[in-house]
Amino acid sequence: MNELVETIGRCVERGKINKASPFPGDMKGLDGADELTHQALEAGTDAEAILQACIAAMVRIGEKFGRNEVFVPEMLMAAKAMKAVTEHLKPFFQSGSVQAKGTFIIGTVAGDLHDIGKNLVSMFVEGNGWNVVDLGVDVKPEKFIDAIRKQPKCVVGLSALLTTTIVSMSKTVQEIRALFPSINIVVGGAPLTMEIAKEMGANGYARDPQGAVRWLAAIREAS
């Protein structure tokens, strides 16, 4: 692999966004994902190669998270560095020479106002190469349905924090299912378990952003 591409991957894994960013401490003052991607594209490097290196970097940081070697803040920095790269790749996405993995529509269900967990999942899924549509909090089933109509091949993610809002989550799953029987739905949030997810008719459950990315990769492979 091109050395520059490898360095971009390392910047993403370490969360080094750009030269001005003081994070991580040991890379202070060095060029980051932003400058290096610009340089690589100027030098004619293949955009797809850059994207693949960065996706691999996100997988590595996710694995470190799974081993408790890094925590949510490092994952968020990596996702931000990834965003800096994809900003440069935008023209290639638009021309079709580079493609997103798919569209992920996420929201916190009606009656629930918690957004932090949903925001973290949304950031990390986007960092892993998905196009993310974040519908916000207190999202009524109709709003999910409208968004799905615009992106019928999407995957849907629902978030809830309390057992009382799981009722609203089940209702949302049912209403979506009634119109889009084959759509993939993943649910998450502190009070959920795989059992509850299955009971309400969701296809999957993930307990953290890393789990969500793994689940998305698995269904993509299966389809």
Place this chain on the structure above:
Amino acid sequence: MERLLPQSEREEGVFEVTIDAADVTISKEVLYRALGYSDNRIDPHFKDIVDHVLAGIHDLCAVRAGYRVLDAHVKADRGEGLVVGRTFITTGCTIAGQLKNAEKAALFLCTIGPGMEAWSRRLFREGDPVRGHFVDTAASLAAEKAAAVLHDHIGLVMAGGGLKVTNRFSPGYCGWPVADQRRLFSFFPENFCGISLTESALMVPVKSVSGMIGIGAHAMRENYSCERCSRKECTASRAYKNSAPT
């Protein structure tokens, strides 16, 4: 640092307690740990963010807290809850067991207000999710601290009358359904302490805590009985079991 705080009676038997933002500030070390960095090995950039966030707590936390004390007893034939005032509250056997010596119960509510939540949301929107995450975590810790300060205060008030208090318990924990929030709120005037309940029993502002504390001559604050509970989904119990000495 337990101390008696100023309180005023809002309506008969319902007290609002004055808790200063300074009383709910948390140490850097506690925030590091909550973010995952238990050994203090944290990047200098994150340390700077922690300092910034903790400096903001003072201005953005508008703590409000209050309680109401009522007669209470566990009914021998209905072990799954207790009668508070004239209402039967289905706390489940775990909490009822812990409150079996209680003669009274203090129902309480507290919040740090909407300021920290709004700050976190703004940071996410402006593309600074790390800071947003730190603010959210600090806000959750501050809300829990507000409940702890209120608990200590109620303990001191009761000690003045020769009574002791138990641990505090909240709907949503130890088998007490979250849906019971509605019953708990019915003991307070509307919008007490600026907290309201949505249709799905969610408190607004989000960074709020509600619950109950047992009171009696023989009441005791003891270890939570997580080791006797089999509820696998309870994250509090998971954390308790992981940290319990073996």
